[in-house]
Amino acid sequence: MGVQVLLGLVTACLAFLGAFVSQRLDYRRWHREETMRLLRWGVERSTAGDEMASQSGLVVLRALLSAQLLQREDELFAERVVAAVARLRSANYPESAQLELAGGDDE
Numbered sequence: 001m002g003v004q005v006l007l008g009l010v011t012a013c014l015a016f017l018g019a020f021v022s023q024r025l026d027y028r029r030w031h032r033e034e035t036m037r038l039l040r041w042g043v044e045r046s047t048a049g050d051e052m053a054s055q056s057g058l059v060v061l062r063a064l065l066s067a068q069l070l071q072r073e074d075e076l077f078a079e080r081v082v083a084a085v086a087r088l089r090s091a092n093y094p095e096s097a098q099l100e101l102a103g104g105d106d107e
Contacts, residue, residue, distance in 0.1 A: 032071060034069070038060060038064050038069070039061070039064060042058075042061040042064060042085075043081060043085055045058075046058045046060075046089065047088055054089075061085065
């Protein structure tokens with residue numbers, strides 16, 4: 001009888017641990033998807049022809065780089081994407097691209 005109780009407890013603990021790990025992995029996947037969604041949206045907006053849309057995209061990119069939402073393994077990727085946006089903007093707006101992506105003088 002004691003072995004059956006012990007086996008039942010071990011089974012319950014393993015089931016709980018499995019559910020916890022599964023939930024944690026789902027959260028990390030959602031977190032990464034949301035990060036990439038914000039990055040994509042920020043790039044689309046910041047390269048838009050409309051200056052207001054472009055400014056809102058830059059705000060999102062700056063916030064994303066400084067937010068804790070960005071996972072360690074995605075930091076380098078996001079930094080490279082933002083650097084590419086900066087190069088693109090400097091070709092189109094040479095006087096303000098670097099200043100805007102760096103945070104501007106309004107902060």
